[in-house]
Each structure stands twice: as structure tokens, then as C-alpha cells.
Amino acid sequence: MTRKTSRFSAFYLSLFFVILYLPVLSVILYSFNASPSTARWTGFTFDWYRVLFQDRVIVESFKVSIQVALATAVLSAILGTASAVISMWVTERMKKAIQGMMILPLLVPEIALGIALLIFFNALRLPFGHLTLVLSHSLFCVPYVYVMVQLRLKEIDRSILESARDLGATTWQMVRTVILPLVTPSIITASLLALAMSLDDVIISTYMSGPRTTTLPVHIFSMMRVGVTPKVNALCTLIMVGMFFIVGLSQLFNNTQRKEGL
Amino acid sequence: MRRQRFSKIVGILVVALLAITAVFYTGATVEAAGEINLMTWGGDFIPRAIIREFEEETGIKVNYKEVTSNEDMQSLLEANPGQYDLAVTTDYMVDILRQTDMLAVLDKSQLPNYANINPVYHGAYYDPTDEYSIPYAISISLLLANPGAVEALGADPITSYHDLWQKELVNNVVVVDWSVEIMGVVLKSLGYEYNETDPVKVAEAREKLFALKPNIMRFETNTPEDSLVNGEAVAGFMYSNQAVKGVQTKPELAPVFPTEGMPIFIDSWVMSKAAPNKDGAYQFLNFIMRPEIAARIADLTKFTSPNKAAEEYLPEDFKNNPMLNLADEVVENTSFYIGVEKVLDEYEHIYLEFKLR
Numbered sequence: 001m002t003r004k005t006s007r008f009s010a011f012y013l014s015l016f017f018v019i020l021y022l023p024v025l026s027v028i029l030y031s032f033n034a035s036p037s038t039a040r041w042t043g044f045t046f047d048w049y050r051v052l053f054q055d056r057v058i059v060e061s062f063k064v065s066i067q068v069a070l071a072t073a074v075l076s077a078i079l080g081t082a083s084a085v086i087s088m089w090v091t092e093r094m095k096k097a098i099q100g101m102m103i104l105p106l107l108v109p110e111i112a113l114g115i116a117l118l119i120f121f122n123a124l125r126l127p128f129g130h131l132t133l134v135l136s137h138s139l140f141c142v143p144y145v146y147v148m149v150q151l152r153l154k155e156i157d158r159s160i161l162e163s164a165r166d167l168g169a170t171t172w173q174m175v176r177t178v179i180l181p182l183v184t185p186s187i188i189t190a191s192l193l194a195l196a197m198s199l200d201d202v203i204i205s206t207y208m209s210g211p212r213t214t215t216l217p218v219h220i221f222s223m224m225r226v227g228v229t230p231k232v233n234a235l236c237t238l239i240m241v242g243m244f245f246i247v248g249l250s251q252l253f254n255n256t257q258r259k260e261g262l
Numbered sequence: 263m264r265r266q267r268f269s270k271i272v273g274i275l276v277v278a279l280l281a282i283t284a285v286f287y288t289g290a291t292v293e294a295a296g297e298i299n300l301m302t303w304g305g306d307f308i309p310r311a312i313i314r315e316f317e318e319e320t321g322i323k324v325n326y327k328e329v330t331s332n333e334d335m336q337s338l339l340e341a342n343p344g345q346y347d348l349a350v351t352t353d354y355m356v357d358i359l360r361q362t363d364m365l366a367v368l369d370k371s372q373l374p375n376y377a378n379i380n381p382v383y384h385g386a387y388y389d390p391t392d393e394y395s396i397p398y399a400i401s402i403s404l405l406l407a408n409p410g411a412v413e414a415l416g417a418d419p420i421t422s423y424h425d426l427w428q429k430e431l432v433n434n435v436v437v438v439d440w441s442v443e444i445m446g447v448v449l450k451s452l453g454y455e456y457n458e459t460d461p462v463k464v465a466e467a468r469e470k471l472f473a474l475k476p477n478i479m480r481f482e483t484n485t486p487e488d489s490l491v492n493g494e495a496v497a498g499f500m501y502s503n504q505a506v507k508g509v510q511t512k513p514e515l516a517p518v519f520p521t522e523g524m525p526i527f528i529d530s531w532v533m534s535k536a537a538p539n540k541d542g543a544y545q546f547l548n549f550i551m552r553p554e555i556a557a558r559i560a561d562l563t564k565f566t567s568p569n570k571a572a573e574e575y576l577p578e579d580f581k582n583n584p585m586l587n588l589a590d591e592v593v594e595n596t597s598f599y600i601g602v603e604k605v606l607d608e609y610e611h612i613y614l615e616f617k618l619r
Contacts, residue, residue: 037488037511057310118341128345206334211299211325211345222304222328225529226563227503 024240031233048234057219058235064209065216068130069198072137073191079138080145081187084153085175102143113139114207121208128210136208137201141194145187152186153179185254192250196243297323298542301335302350302529304328307399308550309562316549322542339364343536347543353528353598356395357388365394366533372544375551378571382593386528387600395530396547399565402588402596403443403525405518406487406505411496420497422521423451427470431477436489436498439481441613442602443525445471447499450522456597457605468612475619490515502585503564509585517585519592526596528568560586 031049035042052058083102087095105113117136126132156179164174202217209215214222220232302308305328313324327346329335332355339346343364351359359365370376379397389395407420417430426435426447437444446456448467458464479495480486487508489495497518500508509515533543549555557575560567566588573581581587 035511037485037491037507040491040511057304057306115337115341118337122342128342202330206329207338209327211301211327214304214326214328218330219304219328221330224330225303226305226307228305 027233028237028240030230031237033230036230048229048231049238051229052231052234052238055231057214058216058231061214061216061219064130064133064213065199068133068137068215069195071130071134072141072198073195075134076138076141076145076194077187077191080142080190081149081180081183083142084146084149084183085179087150088153088179089171102146105139106143110140110201110203114204117204118207128208129213132208132210133205133213133215136204137194137198140201140204141197144193144197145190148186148190148193149183152183156182188253189250192246196246199239296321296539296542297325298347298539298546299325299327299345300348300350300546301327301329301338301346304330306562307350309559311562312550312555312559315555316546319549320542320545322539322545324546336364339534343534344538346534347537347539348546349532349534350398350529351532353386353388353530354600354602356530356532359532360389360394364535366535366537366540367393368396368533368547369544373548373551375548378551378553378556378569380568380570380590382590383528383568387598389530395532396551397528397530397568398550399529399563400568400588401502401527401565402585402592403438403499403501404505404585405497405499405520406490406508406515407497407518408490408493408495408512408515410514411493415496417496420518423447423499424522426477426497426499427451427474429476431497433477433479434496435474435477436480436482436486436495436500437478438486438500439483441609442599442606443499444613444616445605445609446525446599448474450520453522456525456599457601459605464608464612468615471612471616472619475616481617487511487515502566506564506583506585519584519595521595523595523597524592525599526593528598529565 032044032046033041034045034047083098087098090098108116114136117132117139121128121132121135160178161174164178169177200217201215202221205215205218209218216235220228220235223232300308308326310326313326317323327338329338332352335349335351336355336358339349339359340362356365373396376396383397383400384392386397405420405423405426409419411434412418412420412431415430415434417428418425420426437447442457445467448471449456449458449463452463452467452470454463454467458467480489482489485504486498486500487504490498490508491512502517505515505517509517531547533540533547537543550559551569553569553571554575556567556569556572560569560572561577561580564586566586567576573587576587584592
């Protein structure tokens with residue numbers, strides 16, 4: 001009986017993953033197709049990858065995306081962690097308020113957020129470019145860091161903090177020597193998530209990038225009018241490989257941390 | 263151990279902060295005097311090679327902002343009219359921007375090359391007096407057919423939308439998957455205009471649309487031409503760039519300009535009313551309307567050029583391709599989708615019923 005169920009669940013799971021990953025695999029496959037049409041397979045080629053690296057706009061916008069994503073990951077890690085740690089010491093009511101304010105940017109439709117930020121930054125006379133991109137991306141990345149760090153903080157044994165206090169640690173010392181090391185794995189996982197989300201964003205980036213800066217996803221989406229060439233398949237393949245690498249890295253990091261017995 | 267890790271984190275944070283400041287610093291450079299900012303579709307819609315030539319010739323730097331929709335261009339322009347000099351936007355958006363007073367009236371005395379624009383594109387509904395816009399890239403929708411296969415099925419040759427209803431073509435027609443386009447095909451086949459609102463005519467179109475169902479083998483917006491290339495379909499309604507690709511891959515395929523008329527899409531240059539560098543913008547517009555430059559743009563982007571004088575500079579294969587080098591008679595038989603927002607709900611509803619049959 002149990003054998004039967006496990007076989008069924010194995011079948012179900014494989015079906016699930018096949019359906020989930022088959023389209024992804026087809027993109028990888030077609031990035032090596034000599035013909036620009038997806039109707040026919042005319043032979044194996046690396047040409048699209050060559051064309052891809054010669055495309056200056058793609059390379060430039062990729063650079064912008066990476067710069068913005070890294071800065072966003074760092075900024076949202078700092079802000080998210082700080083607010084999570086601070087909310088350990090505030091009243092229950094205040095904590096609820098902070099939580100509500102944190103989740104809000106995730107509930108507002110991106111397009112509304114984009115236009116609101118456009119008008120706001122415009123009124124502040126901020127130059128549109130890297131700065132506005134990083135600030136706006138952090139806006140929707142901070143909540144994730146906050147939630148993930150907060151979950152970890154809840155798991156911390158209060159008695160550790162009390163003994164630190166008994167031994168004469170100031171609040172800052174406590175944060176520095178006890179709390180931060182305990183939540184570091186969560187911070188790192190969360191910043192990797194922020195990195196991925198920033199790399200992914202199209203709508204807000206459209207509004208926040210200046211006349212000189214274009215991020216990669218905006219560039220790809222804006223190609224719709226002209227038509228997407230197979231070099232985009234090649235690009236997607238590379239991005240996916242990169243993403244698997246980042247996700248794998250964060251998993252690995254989490255696992256080693258767990259094994260260290262935290 | 264913990265202490266070490268902590269100082270490591272602090273180190274990482276400091277480096278990152280420095281990186282952020284460095285990034286911000288480069289992002290905040292003041293706009294130089296000799297710059298123009300233009301905004302439009304991305305990819306190579308305005309070929310980078312052409313932009314570089316303009317920069318080398320005039321010393322004016324061109325910043326190319328890529329956007330994903332006409333509505334994005336509208337919001338960006340409205341929020342910050344002084345940020346952009348030029349935009350290329352689709353017909354209906356020119357109309358909206360013109361009516362919301364976002365656009366500058368173009369001074370034709372600064373645009374001697376405007377004379378190269380084919381008069382057949384003058385006086386479109388979105389800019390009846392041609393004061394605000396200059397056409398740039400043109401495409402149409404049309405039928406693509408495999409005449410040999412149509413004959414083999416025993417059907418009459420396809421020359422009009424009406425021919426798609428022949429019962430011999432059962433399960434042999436591919437169409438792009440958009441309600442307004444497909445309703446447009448039906449309305450035109452009945453001799454009506456696009457985006458008809460008269461309930462009697464719409465009801466008639468609905469019945470005729472439902473009668474087309476057995477012939478449809480696929481709804482496909484991205485690569486409808488592939489169905490003809492594979493031989494799964496013998497006729498299809500699609501955008502001209504897709505039909506061009508289809509004929510390239512399979513020369514037996516032939517374009518059909520339906521006798522009832524076709525939809526046309528024109529992307530046009532417009533200038534922001536608050537453009538910071540109007541002089542540079544005029545120089546740019548004049549540059550891209552030079553015949554040989556316009557010809558190269560057409561060849562690079564594979565869009566029809568409105569530039570009449572460019573024709574002699576077009577490469578042979580472009581010039582001889584009736585889908586790219588549109589004849590004036592074809593253009594005269596086209597019309598725009600006007601007032602989509604008024605019919606969209608109704609058409610979507612009918613279209614859904616049609617697809618579920």
C-alpha cells in the first residue's frame with residue numbers, strides 16, 4: 001500500500017517537474033539552433049552566443065542590472081535586518097505597525113508604485129538612474145529581508161540574550177556579538193533573494209531608469225516591437241545557469257550553517 | 263570565531279557601501295549641453311549604428327531610453343516633460359499626446375528633409391495637419407498563404423478575407439490571437455470598418471465569426487508563420503514581419519493583400535513640448551530623414567520606411583519585397599484601429615465565446 005502511494009507520488013512529482021522545466025529546457029535547446037525560426041531544427045551552433053556577446057547594448061544593460069542588484073541586495077539587507085532587530089525591543093503594537101508598513105509595498109500594484117515613485121523622485125529632483133533604481137528596488141526587497149530575519153530572530157532562545165545581559169553586555173554588544181552572528185545565514189539568503197528580485201524587475205525599472213540607464217529585463221521586454229531574436233534564448237540560458245548557481249550557493253550556505261549547529 | 267565572522271560582515275558592508283557611492287556618483291553626472299534624450303521601443307528600433315554616425319557627425323550625444331509600451335512613454339513624458347526631447351510612439355498614442363498638449367509643433371523650416379516623406383502618409387487621423395509627428399516605422403497585417411496547398415485542398419485561390427471561410431479550408435487557418443484583430447477581419451469581410459460599435463453590425467459579425475471556427479487550426483500571436491512553414495496550415499492572418507520571415511524560410515508561401523483592406527501601424531517621431539534640446543532634436547530628425555540613412559534604417563529594422571526618396575537606396579531584396587516596400591495602392595487600402603478602448607470589452611467577450619466553441 002505504502003509502496004503504491006510512494007510510486008504515485010514519485011510519478012506525480014516527476015510529472016510536475018517535467019511540466020515546470022520543459023519550457024525552460026526548450027529555451028536552452030533553441031539557443032543552439034542554427035535556424036532563427038523555432039519551427040525547424042537545422043543544426044547545432046554557438047552563433048547566438050557569439051552575437052550575444054557582441055551586442056553592446058545587452059552587455060551594457062547587463063552591467064547596469066548587476067550593479068543595481070548588488071547595491072539593492074546590500075542596502076535592503078542593512079535596512080531589513082535593522083528593522084527586524086529593532087522590532088525586538090519595541091512594544092507589541094509598534095511591532096504590528098512596523099510589520100504592516102513593511103508588507104504594504106508588496107501589496108501595492110507595481111505599476112502604481114512605479115508611477116508614484118516617478119512623481120516623488122521627480123519632485124525631489126533626483127537624477128533618474130542608478131540611484132533611483134536602487135532606492136525603488138530596495139523598497140520591495142526590504143520586506144523580504146525583514147520577514148526572513150524576523151523568523152530567524154523568533155527562533156533565538158531568549159535565555160541566551162538574558163545571559164549576555166547578565167554578563168554585562170550593552171544592547172549594542174548583544175546585537176553585535178549574539179544576534180547578528182545568529183541571523184547571518186538568513187540575511188545572506190534574503191539578500192540573494194533580493195538580488196534575484198532586483199534582476200527580475202521590469203515595471204518599476206521602466207519608470208526608474210533614466211535616459212542613460214537601461215536594465216536588462218527592460219531591454220528584453222522593449223524588444224517586442226522589433227522582434228526577439230534567438231540571441232535572447234542564449235541570454236536566458238546564461239541567466240538561468242547564473243540563477244541556479246546563486247540559488248545553489250544560498251542552499252549550500254544554509255546547509256553548512258545548520259550543520260555548524262546554530 | 264563569531265567575532266571574526268562579524269568583522270568579516272562589517273568589511274563586506276563597508277566595501278558594498280563604497281561600491282554604492284561609486285555607482286551613485288557615476289549615475290548623477292550633470293547633463294551635458296550637447297545631448298538629446300530619446301525614448302522608444304528597444305532592441306535596435308533606432309539602429310545603434312545610425313545613432314553612432316549621427317554622434318560622430320554632429321558631436322551631439324544621443325541617450326536612448328527603452329520602454330516596453332506606449333503607455334509607459336505617456337506616463338514618463340507626463341511626469342517629466344523636460345526629461346525627453348524625442349519619442350517614437352504608435353499612432354493612437356500620438357493622438358492622445360497631441361490632445362493632452364504634451365507635444366511641440368514641429369518647425370518644418372528646420373526639417374528640409376521632411377520633403378522626402380511619402381505624401382500617402384500625410385494627414386493620418388492622429389495628426390491631421392502633420393504638425394506634431396513624422397512617420398518612422400510602418401507595418402501592416404495581412405494574409406500569408408500557401409497557394410499550392412490551397413489548390414490541393416480544392417479551394418479557390420485566396421485573395422480576400424472572405425476566402426478564409428471556404429469549407430475546403432477546414433482546420434487549415436492560423437490567426438494571431440487578439441480579439442480586435444480577428445473581429446477586424448470579420449468586419450472587413452462584411453464590408454464594415456474596424457472597431458464597429460453599431461450593435462446590429464457587431465451581431466452580424468459575431469455570427470460570421472462563429473462560422474469561421476471549424477477552419478481555425480491555431481491561435482498564435484508570436485510565430486503564426488511557423489504553422490505555414492510546417493505545413494500544418496495553408497493560410498494565416500498575421501503581422502507583416504512574421505509573413506516576411508515565413509516567406510524567407512519557405513519561398514512557396516505568398517503574401518496576400520486582402521481586397522477588403524488591411525490594418526496599418528505607424529510609429530512616429532514626436533517632440534516633447536518641454537524638450538530641453540530642441541535644436542539637437544531637429545538635427546537628429548533631419549539626419550534620419552536623409553534618403554540613404556532612411557534606407558539603411560529600413561533595412562536594419564525590417565520596417566517599411568515612409569521615406570519616398572529612400573527607395574533607390576534600398577537593397578534589392580528589400581525593394582522587391584512587396585510586404586516591406588509597400589506599394590502606395592496597398593497603403594491606400596489600409597486603416598487604423600481607432601477607439602479600441604470603446605469596443606474592447608464587447609469584442610473580448612465575443613472572442614472568448616468564439617474560442618470556447
